[in-house]
Amino acid sequence: MHNFNPRIRFFEFIRDLQETVCKSLEEIEGSESFIEDSWDRPEGGGGWSRIFSGGAVLEKAGVNVSEVHGPIPDILKDQVPSAAKSFYATGISIVIHPRNPMAPTTHANFRYFQVLDSNDDILDQWFGGGADLTPYYLFEEDASHFHRTLKTTCDEHNQDFYPKFKVWCDKYFYNTHRQEQRGIGGIFFDHLRPGEELQETELENFIYKIASAFLPAYIPIIKQRMNLNYSSAQKHWQEVRRGRYVEFNLLHDRGTIFGLKTGGRIESIFMSLPPIVRWEYNVSPKKNTAEWNTLEILKKPKNWL
Amino acid sequence: MHNFNPRIRFFEFIRDLQETVCKSLEEIEGSESFIEDSWDRPEGGGGWSRIFSGGAVLEKAGVNVSEVHGPIPDILKDQVPSAAKSFYATGISIVIHPRNPMAPTTHANFRYFQVLDSNDDILDQWFGGGADLTPYYLFEEDASHFHRTLKTTCDEHNQDFYPKFKVWCDKYFYNTHRQEQRGIGGIFFDHLRPGEELQETELENFIYKIASAFLPAYIPIIKQRMNLNYSSAQKHWQEVRRGRYVEFNLLHDRGTIFGLKTGGRIESIFMSLPPIVRWEYNVSPKKNTAEWNTLEILKKPKNWL
Numbered sequence: 001m002h003n004f005n006p007r008i009r010f011f012e013f014i015r016d017l018q019e020t021v022c023k024s025l026e027e028i029e030g031s032e033s034f035i036e037d038s039w040d041r042p043e044g045g046g047g048w049s050r051i052f053s054g055g056a057v058l059e060k061a062g063v064n065v066s067e068v069h070g071p072i073p074d075i076l077k078d079q080v081p082s083a084a085k086s087f088y089a090t091g092i093s094i095v096i097h098p099r100n101p102m103a104p105t106t107h108a109n110f111r112y113f114q115v116l117d118s119n120d121d122i123l124d125q126w127f128g129g130g131a132d133l134t135p136y137y138l139f140e141e142d143a144s145h146f147h148r149t150l151k152t153t154c155d156e157h158n159q160d161f162y163p164k165f166k167v168w169c170d171k172y173f174y175n176t177h178r179q180e181q182r183g184i185g186g187i188f189f190d191h192l193r194p195g196e197e198l199q200e201t202e203l204e205n206f207i208y209k210i211a212s213a214f215l216p217a218y219i220p221i222i223k224q225r226m227n228l229n230y231s232s233a234q235k236h237w238q239e240v241r242r243g244r245y246v247e248f249n250l251l252h253d254r255g256t257i258f259g260l261k262t263g264g265r266i267e268s269i270f271m272s273l274p275p276i277v278r279w280e281y282n283v284s285p286k287k288n289t290a291e292w293n294t295l296e297i298l299k300k301p302k303n304w305l
Numbered sequence: 306m307h308n309f310n311p312r313i314r315f316f317e318f319i320r321d322l323q324e325t326v327c328k329s330l331e332e333i334e335g336s337e338s339f340i341e342d343s344w345d346r347p348e349g350g351g352g353w354s355r356i357f358s359g360g361a362v363l364e365k366a367g368v369n370v371s372e373v374h375g376p377i378p379d380i381l382k383d384q385v386p387s388a389a390k391s392f393y394a395t396g397i398s399i400v401i402h403p404r405n406p407m408a409p410t411t412h413a414n415f416r417y418f419q420v421l422d423s424n425d426d427i428l429d430q431w432f433g434g435g436a437d438l439t440p441y442y443l444f445e446e447d448a449s450h451f452h453r454t455l456k457t458t459c460d461e462h463n464q465d466f467y468p469k470f471k472v473w474c475d476k477y478f479y480n481t482h483r484q485e486q487r488g489i490g491g492i493f494f495d496h497l498r499p500g501e502e503l504q505e506t507e508l509e510n511f512i513y514k515i516a517s518a519f520l521p522a523y524i525p526i527i528k529q530r531m532n533l534n535y536s537s538a539q540k541h542w543q544e545v546r547r548g549r550y551v552e553f554n555l556l557h558d559r560g561t562i563f564g565l566k567t568g569g570r571i572e573s574i575f576m577s578l579p580p581i582v583r584w585e586y587n588v589s590p591k592k593n594t595a596e597w598n599t600l601e602i603l604k605k606p607k608n609w610l
Contacts, residue, residue: 037587051586062586177565243578250555251565260482260556267587273548275585279578281356281367282342 062271134183349375367576439488
């Protein structure tokens with residue numbers, strides 16, 4: 001049994017973060033853009049989806065918060081103690097697909113999970129999350145900036161975090177069937193329990209800081225790239241590469257599968273899918289082109305710092 | 306042990322069918338279109354992929370034959386007798402994505418599978434296959450023609466086949482996460498073993514006949530629809546609906562997953578994916594429009610005859 005229960009504080013934090021991220025993206029877009037849809041989960045809980053598409057800068061973006069609870073879903077039964085009777089999960093998911101192929105797609109997610117017994121006492125609890133970048137054209141300074149911003153925040157809390165979470169991210173966002181990284185990574189972590197690497201309040205504080213590092217990690221990059229010129233061939237390349245993003249999310253992503261199997265709202269889960277995608281047969285860029293360079297970079301994880 | 310071994314005859318049949326289907330599609334397209342790529346599977350066997358895209362009629366089409374063999378892959382170990390040492394599988398897959406949204410997408414697949422012991426004696430063998438139709442705009446007479454053509458051939462061999470295989474198809478091509486049929490069905494069957502519903506030669510003969518029924522089932526439909534006028538909004542709707550096709554193939558299709566897990570060639574497996582696809586948030590056609598009608602039809606299987 002744990003007395004530490006950051007549920008309400010974390011939920012309020014991510015609702016605030018949702019607002020901050022949307023405002024920040026609307027500032028870039030130059031107009032109020034996001035619509036909010038709320039939804040209920042029949043078995044308990046629901047969510048607030050903020051979606052925008054068709055912008056000059058943001059071809060599609062989603063900033064979703066969900067808070068779900070109820071009996072342990074089948075998909076989790078093997079992973080929780082036998083005394084477990086119910087669960088509570090809340091999290092924020094951010095996916096940004098810029099229109100300009102020079103600007104990378106990004107994804108971030110921060111979540112908190114509780115396993116409860118029949119008295120609603122906490123049997124287990126953990127935080128998870130991460131942020132990663134998927135460029136279509138590689139600007140090394142963007143990759144470095146993104147990683148450095150996340151590393152700086154990690155380092156303030158635990159020197160082991162960045163190296164560990166960076167590798168975790170590279171392993172997670174891997175399209176096994178293509179033997180290709182989804183993007184140039186970032187950080188990924190799961191099952192961070194209070195009292196393990198960090199004590200209760202320190203852990204909670206780390207989560208707030210790393211989630212708050214997402215905007216300074218990404219916003220300068222999209223600002224730098226959103227007005228660059230690009231050709232229709234470069235746009236085409238972006239649309240082909242977005243296919244790999246769909247393949248990862250539908251074939252491999254545990255978050256997507258968790259959402260689908262626990263009665264999450266389809267339209268909110270699939271806000272992560274890019275707006276326009278192409279599948280063409282056997283696309284093979286010529287050697288030493290920028291497109292070929294992107295593929296080379298994605299063959300194996302790289303140290304960006 | 307079985308003396309009945311149609312492996313070579315079936316393989317020759319599907320190579321001939323591949324040629325016939327491509328010629329028939331090229332005639333519709335009005336030009337020679339398909340390119341052939343052959344590929345080797347490191348563990349044994351390989352394939353011949355015929356692909357065409359960017360046509361006036363055929364936005365993307367693939368007609369693939371593969372013949373693979375070797376040690377039992379992990380994904381199959383639970384499903385074969387303990388004496389099983391190797392497998393042999395050969396099949397043809399056809400996927401046609403027309404440009405005109407009034408013309409339906411179609412898919413067909415016919416395959417033969419052997420499980421062999423250490424003496425290369427056949428421990429088990431079966432045929433599988435099917436053909437189905439995915440319209441974006443429903444023409445009831447197209448659905449009826451497709452089903453009737455398949456039923457007529459089924460009925461000549463076994464009166465139970467069409468009713469059984471029609472239901473099997475409806476159950477298989479179902480997007481559980483959307484609670485929506487992928488299309489208006491057709492037939493689907495698997496594990497048809499010689500000596501069960503049909504004796505050896507009769508079964509082999511049925512497979513040739515039903516595979517040969519695919520062209521007369523589909524070609525009249527595409528000819529009827531390929532020159533109809535359509536608006537950019539109707540094209541847009543087709544691209545949105547193609548997203549459901551991708552979702553089915555990546556989330557649910559056993560054939561896709563079997564291919565990926567047994568070292569099939571990615572670019573050949575993914576020839577099934579549509580050329581241009583859109584994911585938009587919460588697309589909801591107005592009541593009583595043609596788009597709404599398509600969604601209504603896909604809510605539950607229907608008897609088309």
